[in-house]
Amino acid sequence: IHPDRETLAGSGPLVIAIDNGWASASRWELRQKMVTALLDRAERDSRPVILLPTASPPNSALAPLSSAKAREVAASLMPLPFEPRRDKAAAALQRDLTDAGEYSIYWLSDGLDYGHAEGFAKTLGMLTTAAVNVMRPGDGESALALHGGVGKGGALSATITRAGGGPRSGTVVAYSSRNEILGRAGFKLDRGTLTATAEFDLPLEIRNQVARLEIAGETSAGAVHLLDSRSQWRRVGIVSGETRELAQPLLSPLYYVERALSPYAEIVASHEVNTAAAISQLLERNLSVLVLADIGKLVPGTLRRVEDWISRGGTLVRFAGPRLEKSGTGLLPIPLRQGGRTLGGSLSWSEPQPLAPFDDKSPFHGLLVSPEIKVNRQVLADPSAQINADIWARLKDGTPLVSATQRGNGRIVLFHITANSDWSNLPMSGLFVEMLRRIVERSLITPGRAEGAPTNGAPVHIRAQT
Template sequence: MTLGALAFLNPWLLLALGTLPIIYWLLRTVPPRPQQLTFPPTRILVGLENREKTPAKSPWWLLLIRLLAAALVILALAEPILNPERNAPLAGEGPVAIVVDNGWASAPDWTARQAMVDRMISTAESQSRPVVIVPTAFPAQTFEAKIEAPAQARATARAMMPQPFAPTRNAAAEALSKTLTAADAKGVSVIWLSDGVDHKGETTTFAEMMNGLATSGTFTVVDDPTGSAPRALVGNVGTGGKLEARVLRTGTNGPANGILHAYSTRGAQLGSAQFTFNSGASETKATFELPLELRNQITRIAIADSRSAGAVSLLDARSQWQRVGLISSETSEQAQPLLAPFYYIEKALAPTAEIVKPRDANLAAGIDQALAQNVSILIFADIGTLTPEAEDQVRTWIEKGGVLVRFAGPRLEKGGDDLLPVPLRIGGRTLGGALSWSTPQKLAPFDENSLFAGLTIPNDVVVNRQVLADPARLTPETQVWARLADGTPLVTADRRGDGMIVLFHVTGNSDWSNLPISGLFVELLKRVSTLGRLGGSSETTDAQTSANGEEVASDTSTLAPLQTLDGFGVLTPPPPASRGVEVAKFADTTASLEHPPGYYGSRGSPRAINIIRSNDTLAPITSLPTGAAHRSYENAEAEPMKPWLLAAAFALILADMIAVLLLQSGGRLFGRSGPAVARSVVAMAVIATSLAATFHAAPAFAQAGVQAPRQNSATDDAKAMAATSKVTLGYVVTGDAQTDDTSRIGLAGLCRVLALRTAVTPGDPMPVDVVKDELAFYPVLYWPVLDSTPTLPEETLAKIDAYMKQGGMIVFDTRDQGRGMPAGLGFPGSESSALQRILGKLDIPRLEPVPQNHVLTKSFYLLRSFPGRWDSGQLWVEAGGVASAESNREARRADGVSTILITSNDFAAAWALDANGRPLYPTVPGGEGQREMAFRTGINIVMHALTGNYKADQVHVPALLERLGQ
């Protein structure tokens, strides 16, 4: 039964309210109080008259208290519920179809969406109805909706995760319709958990299809969780080369503001910018005020308070603002403006680069001035040869990553120098000359592996004169990015060290061709400018980097995925469904299952795909069928009133007891019976207060999903002192007594061995509740992962993330010999494992098995394997987290300490010793030799956490001794 915002789960019990008149009749008379007399001699009783009168009826206020207490008990037993619409039964008797928007816009409030799905499944379960879970963003190429029992549907819902692309709602509707039609389902109830964005303009069609499927049931739309529109952004180059970001929302909300953070490749925060939305505005801009050198290091922009792939914008070389030096053989005084060698080059580069023009007419001095200003690109116009000193200087600069772009001219017709991508034939090719065309030559279409692939060539662009590459000396390493219609190279390039040399075989002005005065010229130079300081184009590399860091051969016409964003906006290895993108189609590629947002191409110069592109907007959902019902997500669950009513009833009953005691004492608290009455009153008041506090506090904390705050601060201080007085290892309590006992005994055994073999004097290991306790006291946390491990609250995940980023180390131990490792983190396994539930929302780096020269292999003992009770599992650490002598990878964190280790070998069981030092668990299969290696593994882990990468630095000792002459 529902009465507005109040519903009763047992409404038939309200009939008991009809007994209140009977209770009134029973309570209206109070039995006379027994007369208490002292019996002296019988004579004294003669003529004794009792002056104290006992009323024949109860006082009206006492009667009211008793009636109210009875009414409250009856109401409590009827189990009233506030906000009954959240638990209201769904109309219909067929399957309950729960359609969930799980695209990028759903990620920020994914926890609330999961809670709503669970509530809908519980409602269906109470009505004995099957459930169909349908995501609108498919995680695989094919999807088939299944009608399941509520228990199986819960598992399906838990496995569903946000995807880093927009949903395809119509495809989801077709899949659901196909399943319901095949099952001949009737009375279907459809619940659509919307993300509030009209992706691809298909919302109207989708909603009509959903409403059609719920002909004899209900179609319900669940709106945005928090009432705030999803946010997204895209980064671009603004006026003067400043980095700007367009921040988008659906524009259905009032004023709002936020902060953007800019990050480098290593994850360091380089800058911040604030943005503000006016009321009803759907777009705003934010600008990062940073020096050019710092601004060009930014590879990622993210909205601070929004975890989704749409709230992240990845930047590549195309968004960088390059500093370009222009060196010419002519002085500006001698050159007419429109005929000057750099006039059209300057006009083409001005919107995307900072121009540096040395004032010194001396060629060598001009090069010195340009390089002193840290240019990333040098452009030479008709410079034939350089002095040996200048040539060596430029060659060294190129090999360190610089890009030299040369334009031809009469001086280069003499052959040029060694700073050319291809040797030239002496003498040029001109219209009407010895090596001539009968007509001016047009440009041939660009090859797919060209830097210019995908650009449209105007029909009126022709070439009248050019310098010729010597065909006999063209090598496979020479890249030809543009050709004339007869196949003659027009733009060539060659790698030199980490840099590149590019040659345009025509002049930079209109003397030899009308190319410089065309719009194509601007696009050509824009593409070339992306090479600055990045070692060449991503399209022209000979190899790609696979997900495990190895170089593999690839088709240069296709850019393979390098790193991609997951639904929460975290860069991860590419998923199995991802595919490469053709170079010619890259600019028009949108984020999808096959092409998720992320970096593509080579690790040295990747290209980025983002969810939001430069001209995109976010459209709100405005049109829904007339019969659709609406619900909204709520932060709190439906609130039962039974505890509150029972608490009030108990309080009234105690008040009644106190009133009766006072009436019996005649209102005299200080007479002969006064002290006893007063003590009874005080005791009952204390009981009433305790009961009221219990009924008040327990539901509140239960609804919020947290425990009541601790009151004993002295105990906390004592624990903090004990944890910080010595090196203390912590173990995460799981709630399973045997597991927690094994962790405690195992760490105690490891501490005993540490004290005997090293200079570390550890304290006793301490239990740690990750929800309540402070984590910063423990350099190492050992975390045994159980299958029953629940999903942690957002506040706890944030605390764990901060602990790891501030230098703490967590050793996750699944204890299952490698069978429970989750996917998507760099190692194989099931996405629904307990470890995945813990790590799924943590900002952790890519993981890899311990490399051969990792510091963990030599922090105290020299190790090649890391066994525990089992020896078949792998130990995983942060990928690229430690520098070594043979590796060029740099430490991701200070001191190179891996903040996360994951094993399945059950370390604690191998370390567990009894009071006499005897092992408690067998080690399989290696026996006591394996246990010794397990202890060495534990010692290496602790020493690595305490000392960082000092062992890695020991490889430099021979070089230092040699330099010192020893």
């Protein structure tokens, strides 16, 4: 359409309805040129003009403007970061314009429906006996919307969406909070394809600095996605007191932990057989969470390193087991009684204990507790010791199942059962997944680094989700 070369229909005012919502922003300069061309034609024909921005329809009555005044108003229009309010624009037209057949009508549409495009077009059609001129984006020029999040295997990904159109390609750019470019990822939309995905290949430390994703060249609110902590990825190190190569998969102390956390975190495990060496190696990987499954007493040097890491913001998650039951004394939320409680033992239950509902101060509050989850054995708090820890989960008889305490900027969490199904069927449940997920989500993304610590540790095995 070339409005500067066409004759305006009717003899009354020129009505220009212009979508100025988020989807109009990327082609706003072209829309301004269209409006200018229409105003030039109206000026030559001495026709008054009615401007109607659909994202910001006026509350006052629509009134014809001179071409000069209309140019001032048009120059002040800007795309707004929300969808057009065409229903309100239609109500304004029905309220103020009643002389059907006299108007020359142009609608500069953004090409999206929003559920009320047809009704708005009918309202415009009632004002003229001539056809309503609708200008839409060209093939392959429809608005793009962006949504960022966590993709397969924890990769940072972006989903690009459009209403339709021809082939199109582009680039999504990742920015830090300081507006630094951290990465780029391309995407391609074939004809008729409505969605595409762009995935970023970034190291975890860089990935977690991404604060904003943008489609390059798309200057609209819909082409920007701001990221929060939910999109950030934690690194979780896991160590077991049992040799991994000798453990059967379903009996391994770490099997259920890995399965529970692999969709939500990067799981790293050391190949070192020596527990102290394995822990030291993992701590060099800038962990958010360290999981120790049935680890007894730590050697002094390792103990100091873990304590320092916790004080700087690390989260230590420990699971009970025979080794911890016999010799676990340090890095616990509460002192433990030597020897635990087991079904049929000296401190026994007559039957396996179910879980009590989580109280409102627990981070697990709101999770549903299945009556089918039972505990056959647990480590107990020392009754003679003063307990200052938080109890996040209890059994029905009131004894702790999960305890926690703050240490410096970090936290120590203890599950009073094993990480596998030896003492309870909790690790086999969906509740276990959600409990671990909430613990990880509460952890710091990047605990402070010890002074003089290396930036890169020795190679470790990164266990991917299968």
